[in-house]
Amino acid sequence: MDKKMFLSWIEEGVVPIPSFLFTYYKKIGLTDLECMVLLHIYTFIKKGNDFPTHVEIAERMCISTEKCAQLIGSLVQRGYLQIINGKTADDIYFEKYSLQPLWSRLLDEHILNEKGEIQAQKKEDEGNVFTMFEQEFARPLSPIEIETITMWLDNDHHEPSLIKAALKEAVMSGKLNFRYIDRILFEWKKNGIKTVEQAQEHGRKFRIHQQQKRNLDEPRKRTDSIPFYNWLEN
Structure with missing residues (x-):
């Protein structure tokens, strides 16, 4: 995710801030009160008031002006809110609030949360690979077989979905063994195949080619069988 671009989207109102906050x-x-103060400041800014007073903000809330001033001071001190001093073209000095520090922290948390979800999903997908192999082999995997799958995932960086596709290919070919599956994955990697869709297209083209070759070699022999690629003899 491009953090700079995302922050600009927030400033432009593309990202729905209330739900994000x-x-x-x-x-x-942030506490509930601090969140509400920041939300009111955001609303004032969106309506053209870049530096609402403590009184204006407190009037919208069930807190005193003193409490509002205390909350805003704390937010500035802790880096959630920034007060910018500037000067106009007419040499008029001004102050305004900036919520950029808040947006930056929210985005960092959002990115961290997304990474956590991705990692959790990856672990679940990898766990499903081992389960699928045990189901197809109809037995618990041996330590060597577990190590082999782990190497496919960690060393060769094959996606879990691609390993599952190679397993299905082995099942369809009637060659359910780890050496055959390893050969399939090796050939796919050599041919730059990284997705299940690419693997399926590769297999489809090969089968068409094999069927055409069989029809030429055996014009009088009719068969309903589907040819499969012998990865071990390639």
Whole structure:
């Protein structure tokens, strides 16, 4: 994810801020009151008031002006809110709030959360590979077989879905053994095949080629069998 681009989307209003803020404010260390103060400041800014007073903000909430000032001071000090000093072209000095520090923290938390979900999904997918092999072999895997699958995942960096596809190919070919599956994965990697769709297309083209060759070699022999690629003899 391009963080700079995402922050610009937030500033332009492309990303729905309230839901984004409500999802992560607790995780980045904000209290309910602090979140509400920031949301009101965001609303003021969107309506053209870049530096609402403590009184204006407190009037929208069930807190005193003093409490509002205390909360805003704490938010600035802890790096959730920034006060920017500037000068216009007419040499008029001004102050305004910037919520960029808040957006940056929220985005960091969002990215971290996404990475966690991706890692969890990856672990689940890898676990399913071992389960699928045990189901197809109708027995528990041996330590060597477990190590082989682990090497496919960790050393060769084959996607779990591609390993499952190679297993299915071996089952369809009637050659259910690890050496055959390893050869399939080796050939796919050599041919730059990285997805199940690419593997299926590769197999489809090969079978068409084999069927055409068989029809030429045996014009009088009719068969309903589907040819399969013998990966071990390639």
